[in-house]
Amino acid sequence: MSKLSDIFSDLYSKFSDQLPAILIALVIIIIGFLIARGLKNLILKKIKPRLTNTLSADFIAQVTSIIIRAIVIIIALNLMGFKNFTSQILAGAGILTFVLGFAFKDIGENFLAGIILAFKSPFRLKDLIESGNVLGYVQELNLRETLVKTPDGKDVFIPNGQILKNPLINYTIDGFLRYEFIIGLDYNSNIAEGIKIISDSIFEISDVLNTKNKKTAVLIEELTASTINFKILFWIDTFKSTSRTYHNNIRSAVIDKVVQNLMQKGFYLPSTIIEVKKYKL
Known part of the structure; x- marks a missing residue:
């Protein structure tokens, strides 16, 4: 019983001796972590608005916060009397990196890829x-x-x-995206008039671009059994919205307008013709 009492007495004595260092270390950790968080928020508020690609600022803020916290933890361990421990960590960092490089190859690869994407992102x-x-x-x-x-x-x-x-x-980095669809007209149709109606119909939709480098095109795609198929190509501005739903709504509006105007002008939009023959047995 006396031996157990001596052990607890010794532990209490060592803890009492280390208590000031432990308290200082805890204060340093708290202050260091607050500084890391504050610096992260500062980067996001001050640097992020100035960058073209905001993802770079997010990544820099994360890495900066992690590095500061790691340094604070090492300093705190030194103050708490773990100098040899931290020295061994730093000395063995090279070997540890080599070993972990094989053990966590994919994690290291993704981390390095993240750094590249942060500074040269597509x-x-x-x-x-x-x-x-x-x-x-x-x-x-x-x-x-x-x-x-x-x-x-x-x-x-x-x-x-x-x-x-x-x-x-x-699909959206340069602000332009091309959409297309196919429509078929009857062989008896006036091709030139049909192309003009299709072109005019597309421009009735305000979100369709009509610039020097982004022109609408109406092309004869193929001759099928029952229709002359036209491919219609047009451009939209993705800077207005990157939403896929927004893009599809424009495409739907263009198709609807083209079909309505063609039918109003008397154009026939035939479906696929299937010939059925009946043989007497």
């Missing part, structure tokens, strides 16, 4: 992108993955390494 916040089989709007760039929200409301976390290694389609 997309911005709210851009509509497609990577692999995922189509959606960029919501956030983190250290490991990029958050994308699909048009049907699903949140997809794409590893940064996958985005960097695979082809990526950005």
